[in-house]
Amino acid sequence: xxxxxxxxxxxxxxxxxxxxxxxxxxxxxxxxxxxxxxxxxxxxxxxxxxxxxxxxxxxxxxxxxxxxxxxxxxxxxxxxxxxxxxxxxxxxxxxxxxxxxxxxxxxxxxxxxxxxxxxxxxxxxxxxxxxxxxxxxxxxxxxxxxxxxxxxxxxxxxxxxxxxxxxxxxxxxxxxxxxxxxxxx
Amino acid sequence: xxxxxxxxxxxxxxxxxxxxxxxxxxxxxxxxxxxxxxxxxxxxxxxxxxxxxxxxxxxxxxxxxxxxxxxxxxxxxxxxxxxxxxxxxxxxxxxxxxxxxxxxxxxxxxxxxxxxxxxxxxxxxxxxxxxxxxxxxxxxxxxxxxxxxxxxxxxxxxxxxxxxxxxxxxxxxxxxxxxxxxxxxxxxxxxxxxxxxxx
Numbered sequence: 001x002x003x004x005x006x007x008x009x010x011x012x013x014x015x016x017x018x019x020x021x022x023x024x025x026x027x028x029x030x031x032x033x034x035x036x037x038x039x040x041x042x043x044x045x046x047x048x049x050x051x052x053x054x055x056x057x058x059x060x061x062x063x064x065x066x067x068x069x070x071x072x073x074x075x076x077x078x079x080x081x082x083x084x085x086x087x088x089x090x091x092x093x094x095x096x097x098x099x100x101x102x103x104x105x106x107x108x109x110x111x112x113x114x115x116x117x118x119x120x121x122x123x124x125x126x127x128x129x130x131x132x133x134x135x136x137x138x139x140x141x142x143x144x145x146x147x148x149x150x151x152x153x154x155x156x157x158x159x160x161x162x163x164x165x166x167x168x169x170x171x172x173x174x175x176x177x178x179x180x181x182x183x184x185x
Numbered sequence: 186x187x188x189x190x191x192x193x194x195x196x197x198x199x200x201x202x203x204x205x206x207x208x209x210x211x212x213x214x215x216x217x218x219x220x221x222x223x224x225x226x227x228x229x230x231x232x233x234x235x236x237x238x239x240x241x242x243x244x245x246x247x248x249x250x251x252x253x254x255x256x257x258x259x260x261x262x263x264x265x266x267x268x269x270x271x272x273x274x275x276x277x278x279x280x281x282x283x284x285x286x287x288x289x290x291x292x293x294x295x296x297x298x299x300x301x302x303x304x305x306x307x308x309x310x311x312x313x314x315x316x317x318x319x320x321x322x323x324x325x326x327x328x329x330x331x332x333x334x335x336x337x338x339x340x341x342x343x344x345x346x347x348x349x350x351x352x353x354x355x356x357x358x359x360x361x362x363x364x365x366x367x368x369x370x371x372x373x374x375x376x377x378x379x380x381x382x383x384x
Contacts, residue, residue, distance in 0.1 A: 050363050054355065120357070127362025130229035138227070179351070180224050181367040 031146030034166040035157055036136065038150040044171045046178045047131055051124040058120060062113045069109055073102040135174050139166075211242045211381035221372045228361035230268035231275065234261040235352050235366035239376045254337030256344055256373075258352060260301070262359060263328035274327045278359065292358050293319040293329065300355050303335050305347035305370075312339055345374050 042048055080087075080095045087095065140148045148166065151157045206214070225234035238257040262275050280286050292300075297319070302311040316334040333352075337344055344350070350368045 047362055054363070123357045123360055124355075124362075126360045127228075127356060130360055131362040134228045177226075179365040179367050180226050181369065182221050182224055 032144055033147050033149070034140075034145050034164050035149040035151060035160045036170050037165070037167045038152050040167050041132060041150075041171055041174070042128070044175075045128065045132060046175050047128045051128050055117075055121055055124055059117050062117060066106070066110055066113055069102075069106045073099070073106050076102055132174065135177070136170060139170055139173065206379060206381050208242075208381050211379055214379065215239060215242055215376065218372065218376065222368070222376075224366040224368065226364055227265065228364070229359075230265050230278070231359055231361055232261075232263045232265060233354065233356070233361050233364055234263070235259075235354070235364075236261070237368060237373055239373075239379075241377070242379065242381055254344055254377075256303070256335040256337070256350070258333045258335075260331040260333060260354060261328050262331075262361075272327070274324055275329045275359070276324075289358055293331065297331060297333070300357060301333055302353050302355075304351045304353070305340070305344070306349050307351070310341060311353075315339065345370070345377070 076095070076099055080099060084092070136148055136150075139145075149157050149160075151160070222237040222239075223234060224236075225232055227233075236259045238259055240257045264272060264275050264278055266272055276289065277286070280289065297317045298313045301317070302313050304311050312335055314333040315336040316332075318332050320330045320332070322329075335344075347370045350370050350373065352366045352368070354364045354366070356362060356364065
C-alpha cells in the first residue's frame with residue numbers, strides 16, 4: 001500500500017517537473033525569425049511582371065488615342081497658318097474657336113488619361129502587394145515563423161545573416177503557386 | 186483471344202466514359218470529380234474561386250438542351266471570416282462612400298468582360314466572355330457570384346483541342362491582383378462528353 005502511494009507521488013512529481021520544464025521551454029524559446037528582400041521579391045514575382053506588361057500595354061493604347069487627338073489639332077493649326085491670309089475676319093474667328101475647342105479636348109483627354117493610368121497602376125501594384133503579403137503570411141504560419149521581416153531601401157534591416165534570408169525560397173514557392181490549378185491546392 | 190479481351194475491355198471502358206447515363210449517375214459523377222473543376226486562392230481577406238460548370242448535366246432533364254461546346258464558369262469572391270473584425274459582405278468590403286459602391290456595382294455588372302479573359306495552352310490569343318452576369322443576393326449571402334460564358338464559336342479551332350485552359354481574372358475591383366486559374370482540359374472534355382438522360 002505504501003509502495004503504491006509512493007509510486008503515485010513520484011509519478012505526480014515527475015509530471016509536474018515535466019510540465020514545468022515544458023513551460024520554461026515555451027517561455028524562453030527563441031522565436032523563429034526570417035527576412036525577405038522586398039525589392040528582389042517584388043521584382044522577381046511573375047505577378048509583378050504580368051502587371052507591368054498589362055500596364056504598359058494599356059498606357060500605349062491610351063497614348064495612341066492621345067496622339068490621334070494631337071495630330072487632329074496640329075493639322076487644324078497648320079491649315080489655319082497656311083491659309084491665314086486667305087481667310088476673312090469671320091472665318092478666322094471660327095477657326096480660332098475650333099482650334100481652342102480641339103486644344104481643350106486634347107488637354108482634358110491628356111489629364112483624364114494620366115489620372116486613369118496612375119489609378120490603374122496603383123490598383124495593379126496594390127493587387128500584387130496584396131498577393132505577396134498574403135503569401136508571406138501563409139508561408140510564415142505554415143513554417144512556424146514568429147516574425148518575417150521585409151528589407152526595404154530605407155533600411156529597416158541593416159544586416160541579416162544569410163541563414164535567415166528567405167527570399168529565394170519564398171520567391172520560388174510564390175511563382176509556383178501563381179498559376180493555380182486544382183492539383184496544386 | 187487476348188487481343189479480343191483487350192478490345193472488349195477498351196469498348197466497355199469507352200462506353201462507361203462516354204455512354205448514356207441517367208441524370209442521377211451524371212450528378213454523382215460530377216459530385217465525385219467536383220474538386221477537379223474548382224481552382225481557388227486566398228488574397229487579402231478574400232477567397233477568389235473559379236469553378237467550371239458542366240451546364241448540360243444540370244439541364245439534362247430538358248432534351249432540347251444539348252452541349253454546344255461553350256464553357257461556363259462561376260467566379261466566386263467571398264470574404265474570409267477571421268480576416269478582420271468587421272466581417273462584411275464582399276459587396277461592401279473596403280467601401281467607404283456611396284460613389285465607390287456605385288462604381289463597384291457598375292463594374293461587376295457591365296465591365297467584367299474587361300477583367301476576365303481566357304487563353305488556351307499559353308497561346309497569345311485571348312477570349313473574353315460573351316455573356317456574364319453578377320448574381321445580386323441583396324445581402325442574403327456574403328459572397329458574390331459571377332456567371333461567365335465563353336462561346337465556342339469565338340475560338341480559333343475548338344476548346345476541346347486544348348490541353349490547358351487558363352482563365353485570368355485581373356481584379357481591379359477588390360484589388361486581389363491578377364489571378365490565373367488553370368484547368369486541365371482533358372477533365373473538362375471527359376465530363377462534357379457525358380450524355381445524360383432522364384430515363
